[in-house]
Amino acid sequence: MSGSLWLGAEGQHTLPFIPRQRPHGTAADPLDELAERMEELIAAAVHPDEIAAILESDGMTDPHIRTAYGRRDSFELAEDLYARVERRYPTAAPPAADPWHSSLGACLLRGLVFALPGLAYVLGAPLLAGPADRFGLPFGTVPLLASAVTGWVWNQGLSHRAYTWLGLGDRRAAGAALRTGAPVGAVLGALVALAVSGPGELPAAGFAAGQAVYLAAATVLLVLGRERDLLYALAPVAAGAAAATATGLPDPVRTGLLLLSLGAAAGFARRALAGAGGEAGTADGRPGPSLAAAVPYALFGLGTGVLVLCAAVGDVPAGGAGIAVAAPSAVALTLSMGPAEWLLYRFRSRSRAGLRARTTARGFRRATAVTTAVCLGGYLAVLCGLAFAGTLLWPGAPEPGALRLTGLLLTGTVLWTALLLQSYGAVRVAATVCCAAGGAQVLALVTGAGHPSTVGPVVAGTAAVVLAALAGALLGRATAHRV
Incomplete structure (x- = not known):
């Protein structure tokens, strides 16, 4: 019957079946390909429904599954995939490193280098001896305070700019910002001190100029992580202050020790900048921080600095004498900045842990409130201890009365809470409140409406x-705690 047609079962003409040779390399089973592609996910699944959910999330519809894989729906396909791949449950991943872990020793070291410069006022007492000034404040207070506030404002903004460059990975640009900004800040502080000096206050203006140079050098060293260099530079001042308190020192020796520490700080800063400038930048092509971005941080430095100075002035009785800027309250506040920094890190670490452990927004808010109270309470306990220690060790310090201690603790509350808000990016609101509180105290002092020792607790309490x-x-919102 060669060349004829075959009749099929229903009498229709069909071609005969002719066996053909299979091509080399048979087509791969699409189900095997899918199992191989999803092997890790399938091996870790504890039930086929998990695989079905993954298939559906990938956009596999039932019509596509029937066409491509010959299965009725995603559940049937998932069961086949589950059966084809051996279970391999992954080991639990180790907990991620806590990005907010910080060494207590490093924070205490920073607090120490914040406070040790206060000993320079003890060593430089002969330069600051004289009658009360035109505002009834101790001799030299106005040029010293004006220079200090100028330095804090300038260097706080400069620090923010340099830290932003470091965050972008460009150490060279950070070094360039410090190399340009630090000398400008030193000159500006010296000029402000000279401009506001009264008759006979030229020695105090000279001391304030040295203070401006030190603040510029300290800013460089702290931003670049050279706290130990700064501690070494302050060693002559610390030793000289101890000797001057115990046995007394001739005025030329006092001046020499002050210049030795100042020169060491400036030398260490220059060496640190030389090292920073030698490294290649890694942020090429990316926009750098704008100058306007540093303004809120400069204002934050202004507000917090004025609050600390008002606390210091509050230690001096109205019309009294003494070096207000080296008063025990100011020393306690500056020394407490080390523990304050560590407690800020602890707050962020515990809040991060609470975010993982809590399942409701209300529970997280409650846990955050408790963490805030614990960390703030710990800081105030440290500040209180430093205040009592300063009262015992500081010559002629006022008694730690209830009003003075209340004002100090309320000021500490304002500073720590403002630092907390700043660490979460709310620097504008923190700066606004601190500047308003500091401005109210300065206005009361200048107009004679009240002494900081009496006005301070009211203003600081309101700001707190x-x-x-x-x-x-x-901080009660979980979205605020993203790393």
Whole structure:
């Protein structure tokens, strides 16, 4: 019957079946390909429904599954895939490193280098001896305070700019910002001190100029992580202050020790900048930080600096004498910045842990409030201890009365809460509240409406309540705690 047609079962004409040779390399089973592609996910699944959920999330519809894999739906396909791949449950991943872990020793070292410069006022007492000034403040207070506030404002903004460059990975640009900004800040502080000096206050203006140079050098060293160099530079001042308190020192020796520490700080800063400038930048092509971005941080430095100075002036009785800027309250506040920094890190670390452990927004807000209270309470306990220690060790320090201690603790509350808000990016609101509180105290002092020792607790208490409310509103949201 060669060349004829075959009749099929229903009498229709069909071609005969002719066996053909299979091509080399048979086509791969699409189900095997899918199992191989999803092997890790399938091996870790504890039930086929997990695989079905993954298939559906990948956009596999039932019609596509029937066409491509010959299975009725995603559940049937998932069962086949589950059966084809051996179970291999992955080991639990180790907990991620806590990005907010910080060494207590490093924070205490920073607090120490914040406070040790206060000993320079003890060593430089002969330069600051004289009658009360035109505002009734101790001799030389105005040029010293004006220079210090100028330095804090300038260097706080400069630090933010340099830290931003470091965050972008460009150490060279950070070094360039410090190399340009630090000398400008030193000159600016010296000129301000000279401009506001009264009759006979030229020695105090000279001391303030040295203070401006030191603040510029310290900013460089702290931003570049050279705290130990700064500690070494302050060693002559610390030793000289101890000797001057115990046995007394001739004025030329006092001046020489001050210049030795100042020269060492400037030399260490220059060496650190030389090292920073030698490294290649890694942020080429990316936009750098704008100058306007540093303004809120400069204002934050202004507000917090004025609050610390008002606390210092509060230690001096109205019309009294003494070096206000080296008062025990100011020393306690500056020394407490080390523990304050560590407690800020602890707050962020515990808040991060609470975010993982809590399952409801209310539970997280409650845990955050408790963490805030614990960390703030710990800081105030440290500040209180430093205040009592300063009262015992500081010659002629006022008694730690209830009003003075209350004002100091309220000021500490404002500073720590403001630093907390700043660490979460709310620097504008923190700067606004601190500047308003500091401005109110300065206005009361200048107009004679009240001494900081009596006005301070009221102003600081009001600012503390405002900042606490703002912190509760911000930090009670889980989205605020993203790393």
